[in-house]
Amino acid sequence: MVTMRDVSKLANVSVATVSRVMNNNGYVNERTKEKVLAAIKELNYRPNDVARSLFKGKSKMIALFVPDIRNPFFPELARAVEDISNMHHYTFILCNTDNDPAKEVNYLNALLQKSIDGVIIVSSTMSVKQLREIKVPIVALDRKLDAEFPAVTVNNREGAKIAVRYLKETGCKHIAHIAGPQDIISSSERMKGYLDVVQKEYRFSDDYIRFGNYTYEDAFEVAKELLTSHSTVDGIFAANDLMAIGVLKAAEYLGINVPNDLSIIGFDGITIGRTTSPTLTTMEQPIYIIGKRATEILLQQIEEPDRRIPSEEYKVTLIQRESTKERS
Amino acid sequence: MVTMRDVSKLANVSVATVSRVMNNNGYVNERTKEKVLAAIKELNYRPNDVARSLFKGKSKMIALFVPDIRNPFFPELARAVEDISNMHHYTFILCNTDNDPAKEVNYLNALLQKSIDGVIIVSSTMSVKQLREIKVPIVALDRKLDAEFPAVTVNNREGAKIAVRYLKETGCKHIAHIAGPQDIISSSERMKGYLDVVQKEYRFSDDYIRFGNYTYEDAFEVAKELLTSHSTVDGIFAANDLMAIGVLKAAEYLGINVPNDLSIIGFDGITIGRTTSPTLTTMEQPIYIIGKRATEILLQQIEEPDRRIPSEEYKVTLIQRESTKERS
DNA sequence: GGTGATTATGTAACCCGTTACATATATATT
DNA sequence: AATATATATGTAACGGGTTACATAATCACC
The missing domain is CATH 3.40.50.2300 (Response regulator)
Structure with missing residues (x-):
């Protein structure tokens, strides 16, 4: 490996001068600089970042x-x-x-x-x-x-509120939630946003909430159970897109038409949501x-x-x- | 930062001994080793990997x-x-x-x-x-x-052959191919595999091949064009899953039923293929x-x-x- | 008791770029 | 001309492990 010493010898200067040229600091005479640059080029010298790291920490x-x-x-x-x-x-x-x-x-x-x-x-x-x-x-x-x-x-709670309000505006009466792991703050915030909108409604039931592990498979299972036991549910807000897709698949499996009989909205805005059928409505994060x-x-x-x-x-x-x- | 010198002082030994203990090489007396380990623990010493890297290269x-x-x-x-x-x-x-x-x-x-x-x-x-x-x-x-x-x-050519043969076995007569970028070897191999199976057939036409850039959007466009201009096509082998999904969407857009009127097979076996409707048949890579x-x-x-x-x-x-x- | 091998530990050079400090020349200021 | 300042370059210590080499003590065996 070519080191600074090699360059300094070829250019007939000290290593300090080479270092100054490399880092563009300190005083270096224009002609000396050219000599050094020529030597660097000739040897194809590249500084060793490890040595630099060691010194600089x-x-x-x-x-x-x-x-x-x-x-x-x-x-x-x-x-x-x-x-x-x-x-x-x-x-x-x-x-x-x-x-x-x-x-x-x-x-x-x-x-x-x-x-x-x-x-x-x-x-x-x-x-x-x-x-x-x-x-x-x-x-x-x-x-x-x-x-x-x-x-x-991102503002998870506000986003969740927008999502659930939107479901209401499009005519959903019984809105359920597939929540994510509650130890993840973003996830519990999304549930709070959901509750902000629906909790006060007379139609609301605690049993409209199911928990998934942010995965497709989880959501598929809990959504199947939810939709089977609660046929009145006509809107689902899933805490993330992956789970929303699980819900989509559960509805398909149960022969429930989306969006006519059931509306589904996710959260995240991942690309995959554009490839499902139907494509997924979602709260997109930047x-x-x-x-x-x-x-x-x-x-x-x-x-x-x-x-x-x-x-x-x-x-x-x-x-x-x-x-x-x-x-x- | 705690260094090896700190440890060596506390343990009343030289840095070389500390190094030997750290790396479990050379001779170290059992009692000395314990002293050193105790010092390491007391100071919560962690070696600096940068210094080690510099020496070892x-x-x-x-x-x-x-x-x-x-x-x-x-x-x-x-x-x-x-x-x-x-x-x-x-x-x-x-x-x-x-x-x-x-x-x-x-x-x-x-x-x-x-x-x-x-x-x-x-x-x-x-x-x-x-x-x-x-x-x-x-x-x-x-x-x-x-x-x-x-x-x-992976054996791209063989995989492509299996895919296209499978389409034939399921009754497809006019099998088209959405090929990937030809400067990517895996992609050109997949096209070769496709040609291995169909090229000799009297039904085959060069115009059954379209090129995409391994992306969903590309494939959506070229598949739309292909399916519009060649209504006889009843099977498509896409060079990767992303493009296969584009084809799926193009068929949906054109009102073509998959798989009844058109069979689609992809390549890769990415997870997303399990979430489309219909789900995607594919050649799965390990x-x-x-x-x-x-x-x-x-x-x-x-x-x-x-x-x-x-x-x-x-x-x-x-x-x-x-x-x-x-x-x- | 002597020779050699084994065990044990320390000193110092090394990896390579950076920079504080010393030294020296050139230019500017009064 | 003297002093101050800017410019230019080199020497050597430094960062923190690693290891070749030197030294020394212990042990084995004849």
């Missing part, structure tokens, strides 16, 4: 923790984080945590040993105590972590944008560790497709 | 190049690579190349500067000349790169397995750079779902 790497990249919500997020990292010459590390606190801690420790510069975390299981001890910047994404860490999220912002905030925190950056909350947008009726 | 990091993680084929692959990396205590770096040779080269150079230990590449645009010059192990995944690099792929094997091979190459590991080719499996008729 910074690695120019950031990590993203997601539960599982196979969940279709996360690739878009990951893409955004990677794009912005790359743009700022940071290397992007991806970690699948499976919502497992042990894995989260292991990853974090391993990354700290590698002098990771910052971490973006999508998690509801992360040990906050652990996080407080470390000094690298942390940004929470999609799910809030702790007031201490800036978070980039997924790429929140990923992008989380990364920008993280990078800012890395550059200026003292400045406190406020959390950001984005709005979700109703996307009307075929799984709900037209507003009359 | 290895980083314990591997990278995966994919065109775009948002393409639903890649998350499963990425998950496999990450799982195996993690299992072997390697850190996983993800790069989205957008099939852009310039981006590929930039990533590669950036990673080499970070002493990356190996790279798994899904690409048909990668400059092989560039790759030959570098000394870190490379493994090709999904698409062959060059005989020089071990590749983990995605996780090829990702896993590619990683294992890469890690082996890293441990034993001299040993040449042969390429591996996996079989694809026909998954019968609702977009094709039953075999009579």
